[in-house]
């Protein structure tokens with residue numbers, strides 16, 4: 001599958017370092033509407049750091065970000081949200097002392113005409129979206145600290161999906177999920193993709209990558225090894241890219 | 253994204269049959285057990301001191317209208333500041349400077365209304381107290397802003413900033429008046445501190461009481477309407493009735509209590525003399541709710557609305573629960589921190605007005621150790637030093653528990669050293685019990 005036209009997102013020549021360590025070193029990746037791009041690499045390769053530059057959690061040291069071909073400045077998470085970029089962080093980024101609804105709407109609470117937070121409305125909206133993502137979810141009235149890892153993950157996923165994202169960043173969204181829930185997330189990704197969203201998916205499971213992604217960008221030690229069309233490569237090709245850091249000869 | 257409405261069953265309090273009657277009662281009424289615990293502790297303290305006095309001193313002085321009325325007034329100043337301290341501690345900060353802020357704002361207000369404003373407006377001008385309070389609260393806000401800025405934007409730990417502030421503002425208060433005591437304060441201003449004239453009287457108290465009862469009923473009704481709208485299960489009717497009875501009962505009881513505390517003879521004489529009348533035979537003039545208590549209640553209600561009904565309050569809790577998550581959710585945590593400290597400063601200024609009005613003077617001792625009492629009140633009231641957890645009503649209850657202990661020990665004649673030891677023990681014990689309770693309830 002070859003993409004043409006303007007990419008939804010282009011991150012061009014992004015660099016960021018912490019102290020002396022170049023966590024991301026001149027990396028360029030892009031994403032088209034209705035496409036899932038997998039971000040692969042060993043632990044500490046710089047995947048999370050790269051996408052945090054897009055989500056506004058970090059400020060890149062160098063490079064440019066284009067949305068629909070327009071250069072944009074993303075200096076904080078609010079800027080990213082304003083561009084309809086939603087993120088599921090690897091750490092989930094939930095406030096443990098708040099319940100699912102409060103976390104889902106954190107920073108974007110539903111308020112009444114008087115400016116007061118409409119707690120019931122938020123809870124009922126949360127029930128609706130959770131019924132779809134994780135029908136077994138029942139713990140609406142307790143702080144998320146009382147939830148299991150997978151339940152917490154579904155709250156984080158619900159938060160990213162609820163607000164009609166155009167660009168979705170998922171950093172290991174199924175790491176804590178059971179097989180059934182993982183299956184549901186796979187279906188969700190396919191459904192969102194069909195709706196025309198662009199999705200960056202960070203995922204260690206090659207099998208899932210082969211199944212869900214259109215293209216895969218592989219990173220090693222902060223640098224981009226290369227981007228391949230998933231249809232053109234085998235699991236072994238991807239694995240060797242991750243481990244050896246070399247692009248297979250046949251894939252362009 | 254459209255989907256079928258989900259089944260609303262998760263919250264239904266129906267599968268409770270296996271619970272004991274107490275648990276079922278608590279579940280149905282949705283009463284916060286922590287609040288219940290604190291009310292119990294308070295009752296224990298009150299009855300304990302009363303009985304101790306009755307048995308060992310031959311006179312139980314605690315459960316008298318006079319003592320309880322005084323207790324309410326004494327709680328006000330600490331209680332007002334404890335409301336602000338909740339926000340500070342919930343966001344994982346601390347403010348050690350509240351007593352010193354109280355001191356310096358009270359001193360500036362004292363100088364302003366005693367030495368400056370009368371020269372321009374004339375002694376006893378009705379605008380004096382308003383200007384004074386506004387200036388005092390503005391000064392407090394400004395100091396709080398400075399603290400908040402240093403903490404949020406300059407990265408200095410709040411412990412250090414406010415420890416510095418404690419020394420700086422205490423010293424500034426002393427320098428401002430050259431170590432003198434400033435008195436007497438403006439007559440209208442003095443009403444903010446309570447006293448026989450600084451209370452709303454019998455009729456006023458009934459008006460306050462009726463408004464309070466209407467408020468309780470309105471809240472219960474609004475709750476039902478809201479649950480109905482979103483198809484959440486309702487509390488059983490008997491539980492609603494019970495809550496209404498408890499709420500209104502407490503308010504009416506308080507009104508009866510403050511109305512049964514009469515003006516003392518000296519005040520009666522003064523009052524009638526001013527009108528050129530003799531004191532009528534058998535006259536009974538009630539104190540009613542003291543103005544500082546009404547100020548505390550107003551602050552408590554406003555702060556509760558702020559914390560539970562506004563975005564600002566949500567962000568306070570979110571920052572306390574996970575500062576990183578709050579930032580990633582687009583919350584400007586620095587700006588929030590600055591605002592929270594500014595709010596604390598404003599409340600310290602208000603408290604400074606109440607405390608100096610009560611004393612009828614601004615002294616250098618005003619607010620000394622208050623930071624400890626305020627922090628203790630918040631913590632006893634269930635605010636977690638680990639952040640993320642705390643309630644305004646808890647902090648006010650904490651202040652009341654704390655003040656009850658102090659008052660009780662004074663009444664039965666413990667000396668200061670023993671008082672300190674007891675208060676210290678209670679603080680540690682309260683936090684221990686709270687931790688214990690929390691770990692059990694998880």
Ligand SMILES: Nc1ncnc2c1ncn2[C@@H]1O[C@H](COP(=O)(O)OP(=O)(O)OP(=O)(O)O)[C@@H](O)[C@H]1O
Pocket residue numbers: 018021023041042043044045046047048049050090
């Ligand atoms: N805030 C930070 N401060 C200092 N170093 C950081 C920070 N964030 C990331 N790093 C470093 O940057 C490098 C890349 O980290 P990153 O989290 O992006 O890896 P990753 O590819 O997401 O790995 P994983 O698969 O384990 O999630 C690591 O060496 C990490 O130690």
Ligand SMILES: [Mg+2]
Pocket residue numbers: 047048049090171
């Ligand atoms: Mg990562």
